[in-house]
Amino acid sequence: MADQVAPPPYEEPIELSQRRSEGRKVQVIYCPPxxxxxxxxxxxxxxxxxxxxxxxxxxxxxxxxxxxxxxxxxxxxxxxxxxxxxxxxxxxxxxxxxxxxxxxxxxxxxxxxxxxxxxxxxxxxxxxxxxxxxxxxxxxxxxxxxxxxxxxxxxxxxxxxxxxxxxxxxxxxxxxxxAYEREPVTFVEMGPNGSILYPPANFKVVQVYQNDKLYNLQLADCQTYETRV
CATH class of the missing domain: 1.20.120 (Four Helix Bundle (Hemerythrin (Met), subunit A))
Structure with missing residues (x-):
């Protein structure tokens, strides 16, 4: 069963329950801007x-x-x-x-x-x-x-x-x-510096995985998304 990571207040990071989540499926849930x-x-x-x-x-x-x-x-x-x-x-x-x-x-x-x-x-x-x-x-x-x-x-x-x-x-x-519950994304290992969270198709990452903290994912359409890891 996938762990749930609640979205933080705006512009604040989420502490991941597991430090290494690469390769696991992540479901992107729509949250209003x-x-x-x-x-x-x-x-x-x-x-x-x-x-x-x-x-x-x-x-x-x-x-x-x-x-x-x-x-x-x-x-x-x-x-x-x-x-x-x-x-x-x-x-x-x-x-x-x-x-x-x-x-x-x-x-x-x-x-x-x-x-x-x-x-x-x-x-x-x-x-x-x-x-x-x-x-x-x-x-x-x-x-x-x-x-x-x-x-x-x-x-x-x-x-x-x-x-x-x-x-x-x-x-x-x-x-x-x-619509966004049907879009799976995956943590992909990028080497010793950590992982990057790929968004659904046709979207561009603005903020990524930094210092073992997952920041509120800001995508190209200016929407904010919750993630379930």
Whole structure:
């Protein structure tokens, strides 16, 4: 069974578990470049903050006298699930070596299950007041409550957009990961100075094996790769 070597933080070396790995098969695993990781971090953090705002607005609708508990139930469930998932993803990012978030396959599934209901709920949230569903001036549902109702719908659409963008990024990463998992590479002995790690076909090595430490492999397409030795 091949040993697994976790990727280091950016520009930091990995200590190999075995000093001599030449001749053994190495599998190259796609890891997102730093810029893409920071973009995901920004969207995921925004999703956490927006979930809290959305949940507060949903509670505010009831606080202003509206008897409809729909927004609290709809958005409460989605915000709860979204908060658990987003916080878990952020914990993965800050706890794993190499600043990696959760597996992209998990992100595809969970963000898909979040953005689809959020889109439907937000559309219903806009539809109800405009068609007289629960809106009745004589029943105490005044302009302030209506403003909060529409603000809730607006933040619902924002939350939908955040999870949809994260879903698209996860789909891209999943596709890239599957492509690079099929590309084997090999340590080749180069004499007393150590070994060189050959990348997949059509790529060019920029950093190589130095002083018994395997540096994050930077290839010609500016992607960063994890290696399993």
């Amino acid at each position: 730093r810029k893409l990781s920071l973009v995901k971090l920004g969207f995921r953090t925004s999703a956490v903050v927006n979930s809290l705002v959305l949940l507060g607005l949903s509670i505010g609708i009831t606080a202003f006298g509206d008897r409809n508990l729909g927004p609290i139930i709809w958005y409460g469930v989605m915000c709860g699930i979204g908060l658990i998932w987003s916080i878990s993803d952020l914990c993965c990012y800050f706890s794993r070596k190499g600043r990696r978030s959760a597996h992209p396959g998990a992100a595809v599934t969970l963000d898909l299950l979040l953005w689809m209901p959020l889109l439907a709920i937000s559309c219903v949230q806009v539809y109800i007041p405009g068609n007289g569903g629960y809106y009745d001036e004589s029943d105490g549902y005044g302009s302030k409550s209506l403003s909060i109702w529409m603000a809730t719908a607006a933040f619902g659409f924002i939350q939908f957009g955040l999870h949809f963008i994260l879903f698209v990024i996860a789909c891209y990463e999943t596709n890239r990961r599957r």
